[in-house]
Amino acid sequence: MSEPGFDADFPAHVERALEKFLREAGDPIRAMEPSTGPGVDALSEFVLGGGKRLRPTFAWWGWRGAGGDPAGPDAEGVLQAVSSLELVQACALIHDDLMDSSDSRRGSPTVHVAFAKRHADHGWLGSAASFGQAAAVLLGDLALAWADDMFAAAPLPATTLAAARPAWRAMRTEVLAGQYLDVHTQATGDSSPEAALRIDRLKTAAYTVQRPLHLGAALAGADDRLIGTLLSFGRDLGVAFQLRDDLLGVFGDPSVTGKPAGDDLREGKRTLLLALGMELAAAQHREAVAAVIADAVGDKDLTEDAVTEVREALTEVGAVAAVERRIDDLTAAALASLDAAELAEPAATRLRELAVQATQRKY
Amino acid sequence: MSEPGFDADFPAHVERALEKFLREAGDPIRAMEPSTGPGVDALSEFVLGGGKRLRPTFAWWGWRGAGGDPAGPDAEGVLQAVSSLELVQACALIHDDLMDSSDSRRGSPTVHVAFAKRHADHGWLGSAASFGQAAAVLLGDLALAWADDMFAAAPLPATTLAAARPAWRAMRTEVLAGQYLDVHTQATGDSSPEAALRIDRLKTAAYTVQRPLHLGAALAGADDRLIGTLLSFGRDLGVAFQLRDDLLGVFGDPSVTGKPAGDDLREGKRTLLLALGMELAAAQHREAVAAVIADAVGDKDLTEDAVTEVREALTEVGAVAAVERRIDDLTAAALASLDAAELAEPAATRLRELAVQATQRKY
Structure with a gap:
């Protein structure tokens, strides 16, 4: 069930849906293999850390404009389906920053830079830059896979x-x-x-x-x-x-x-x-x-x-x-x-x- | 409809399903933006160019073992659904080769190497290595997105x-x-x-x-x-x-x-x-x-x-x-x-x- 309130402050509802999905998707893999924790955290922070939620917003108003009822039984499912666009966007941005060798995004280090730093801070073996690159490739992939999972699991x-x-x-x-x-x-x-x-x-x-x-x-x-x-x-x-x-x-x-x-x-x-x-x-x-x-x-x-x-x-x-x-x-x-x-x-x-x-x- | 023949020479059926999907997924984007042609071709060649089709094969026998009927109405849909695993694998290999900086795979240049060479052969601007890296990131992403599309579109x-x-x-x-x-x-x-x-x-x-x-x-x-x-x-x-x-x-x-x-x-x-x-x-x-x-x-x-x-x-x-x-x-x-x-x-x-x-x- 949904509230007519979805129309107002829509980005906050998108964030709630994303937060719930990221927790449910992230917890099992974190429990199975704790070393993935920092990766899962980084992706969650990236997705929840900002952005105008423009794509879900256009999708929502496309739904509303075509007759979707914010008080009807589909509203929560539609919220979930359109919120998944933010995970596609996370993949696009993480991989784009890697391809462009960008250092910062929204005032924070980009994913490849943050994981290269993690490597350097721990004094790990091999190249810190390669480690950062690998982490960005894999976290972008995870975002894309999870986008599909979130979309397909929408209760509709x-x-x-x-x-x-x-x-x-x-x-x-x-x-x-x-x-x-x-x-x-x-x-x-x-x-x-x-x-x-x-x-x-x-x-x-x-x-x-x-x-x-x-x-x-x-x-x-x-x-x-x-x-x-x-x-x-x-x-x-x-x-x-x-x-x-x-x-x-x-x-x-x-x-x-x-x-x-x-x-x-x-x-x-x-x-x-x-x-x-x-x-x-x-x-x-x-x-x-x-x-x-x-x-x-x-x-x-x-x-x-x-x-x-x-x-x-x-x-x-x-x-x-x-x-x-x-x-x-x-x-x-x-x-x-x-x-x-x-x-x-x-x-x-x-x-x-x-x-x-x-x-x-x-x- | 299907033939009991699916059981025999299963990898050939997987390749048929992949070929059909790749054509249907690739043609529209190639028509819309011809410059993507070499990328779409490279992905198709990569997917159709070999591999033991191990994952679809295990999936097929899991289905058969649990009672799936190779002469029943679901067989063709199951073939498509399990063949999509090869696209997940294409993403994994293309991105893995990039992360490992591997030069060759199955006797051919890896994707990032092939696209770097393409850049060099044309005498394009900027770094050939960066171009190869970007192409490999994007083609791996495309394989992952298409895996989901192929799976979700299985006629079941x-x-x-x-x-x-x-x-x-x-x-x-x-x-x-x-x-x-x-x-x-x-x-x-x-x-x-x-x-x-x-x-x-x-x-x-x-x-x-x-x-x-x-x-x-x-x-x-x-x-x-x-x-x-x-x-x-x-x-x-x-x-x-x-x-x-x-x-x-x-x-x-x-x-x-x-x-x-x-x-x-x-x-x-x-x-x-x-x-x-x-x-x-x-x-x-x-x-x-x-x-x-x-x-x-x-x-x-x-x-x-x-x-x-x-x-x-x-x-x-x-x-x-x-x-x-x-x-x-x-x-x-x-x-x-x-x-x-x-x-x-x-x-x-x-x-x-x-x-x-x-x-x-x-x-």
């Missing part, structure tokens, strides 16, 4: 869960394909706006917005027409969301975003913003400006002053304005799809709020 | 599949816990026979024999008593199987095993054989002999002559005889459990044959 009628399987399948394959495309694009050096947009569509739009909405709506038994409209909404909103992220990654105020200014540049992220910046500079025959942008991408030692220069370059050539305009257009298109979907209230209102927040946020 | 009644979920859950968590324990034990340098046995129980017995049998029997609706007996059989057989593997890893004939002689030594595997060797040498106050063994473990440049020396040392101190005795005892205990299980024929006979093959094999 078998036909309800089966209806959501296509979305579940597509979501996991698409995020991995998006990650691969990202790595591949960095390797080939394809800096075109088209390449950046393809990554945005797979990594952010499909994985973060479209499939969660699809999953939720399918759990409510939505028909293909409604799912199609939600997928359109999600694609436009998801790309707009990523474009806002790209702008914040270069222009964001560190005191608000919690990340050092220009970190996206140092990490070498090939965003649409940067692709447009280089393309526009080249079209305007401003080779020096194009070089300022190109040289900054992936420069791990980029100074604050150089970040300021890149900001000025992107603004001057019109890339910032172009991205802002795209965000506006995509958001408008997303909201038009949302209107066409004729969702049950309060889902329509809440998804509209989420869309505006996601695309206008400052953090 | 929902209650049948639900009955097998506990085995499915335990199997994936246990193999990851076993891998972690292995890495952890190598780091702490715990060279005790007890530590080696704990790894054998999780990594081999639970994952390769017990849970596949459990999964198969559960798909046939087996009761707790039968499952318990199969778990006993599987624990003893699985450890005996691993001990035979350990002996072959040091004493195997390369022309039969297909692996260089003494490769387990170079890789630094901490097996019960080596643990007993060192323990027995110490008990006999033969410090020089103990040192021969200890120095060989993890020595990547170990010569053929040094391998011969280790073989002599292990034989002299009685470690080989002790491991052979343990294999005999465990096999006898396993076969006694098998008799107690009173399985339907021909499963009892086939599992007995598998047990004898697995523990007496020369490759």
Whole structure:
């Protein structure tokens, strides 16, 4: 049984569901083999330690919008099914941090760094870095396996869960394909706006917005027409969301975003913003400006002053304005799809709020 | 519908099921994002390129032994469900090779090596090794996600599949816990026979024999008593199987095993054989002999002559005889459990044959 209260403070309910699942999944393996304890603890802390719970939230409102009743018998099961998206995300982040050799996440050491430190602190044998790498590979795998376990164990009628399987399948394959495309694009050096947009569509739009909405709506038994409209909404909103992220990654105020200014540049992220910046500079025959942008991408030692220069370059050539305009257009298109979907209230209102927040946020 | 022929040449049926699934899962993502083609191909080739199909085979005979009818309506669905174990195994091997920095597997380059080479051949940007590592992380993840998709999509009644979920859950968590324990034990340098046995129980017995049998029997609706007996059989057989593997890893004939002689030594595997060797040498106050063994473990440049020396040392101190005795005892205990299980024929006979093959094999 559930409470109408699920709608309010939804992320807290997600955390409760995750906490319960992690305890039930972790206790047996910890009891069987105590040396796994630090790994199980690290995964739990990672999952429970933060995040906006964006994917479960989109899934929840997809369910509500397609007629899901928060006071009905399925609500608790749907909460569990959609909360499992956070475990997929844990896998994605832990493995992403490993592939990117990132040192910190949400102000804490990343998993591979924390386990390398554990190795070094104990004075263990062999390479601390290799131990950290192995721990991150295995804990990411565990998160992915547990995501499936949590989803499959959701207390829902078998036909309800089966209806959501296509979305579940597509979501996991698409995020991995998006990650691969990202790595591949960095390797080939394809800096075109088209390449950046393809990554945005797979990594952010499909994985973060479209499939969660699809999953939720399918759990409510939505028909293909409604799912199609939600997928359109999600694609436009998801790309707009990523474009806002790209702008914040270069222009964001560190005191608000919690990340050092220009970190996206140092990490070498090939965003649409940067692709447009280089393309526009080249079209305007401003080779020096194009070089300022190109040289900054992936420069791990980029100074604050150089970040300021890149900001000025992107603004001057019109890339910032172009991205802002795209965000506006995509958001408008997303909201038009949302209107066409004729969702049950309060889902329509809440998804509209989420869309505006996601695309206008400052953090 | 199925044919009684499933019993004969079972691995070929597993390969057919895998080929079909891989095509159906791979085609949409390849069509959506062509750059993922080489990744999808690599995973398919890896999965279809060999292996003894041991885990599906144990699962199949668990199902048959618990009364599953190879001419009944569930046979095709059970084939699909148990074939998915090969995708879990693909994840385990791809990620294991990455963690161990192994260069080759079944005579081909490992996934991270093949993708690093791809990067180098194309003259792409950045580090070829990092690209190879990222590809291996993502393809292992994809294999794990697809394992769940293949299992969950098996055409079986929902209650049948639900009955097998506990085995499915335990199997994936246990193999990851076993891998972690292995890495952890190598780091702490715990060279005790007890530590080696704990790894054998999780990594081999639970994952390769017990849970596949459990999964198969559960798909046939087996009761707790039968499952318990199969778990006993599987624990003893699985450890005996691993001990035979350990002996072959040091004493195997390369022309039969297909692996260089003494490769387990170079890789630094901490097996019960080596643990007993060192323990027995110490008990006999033969410090020089103990040192021969200890120095060989993890020595990547170990010569053929040094391998011969280790073989002599292990034989002299009685470690080989002790491991052979343990294999005999465990096999006898396993076969006694098998008799107690009173399985339907021909499963009892086939599992007995598998047990004898697995523990007496020369490759």
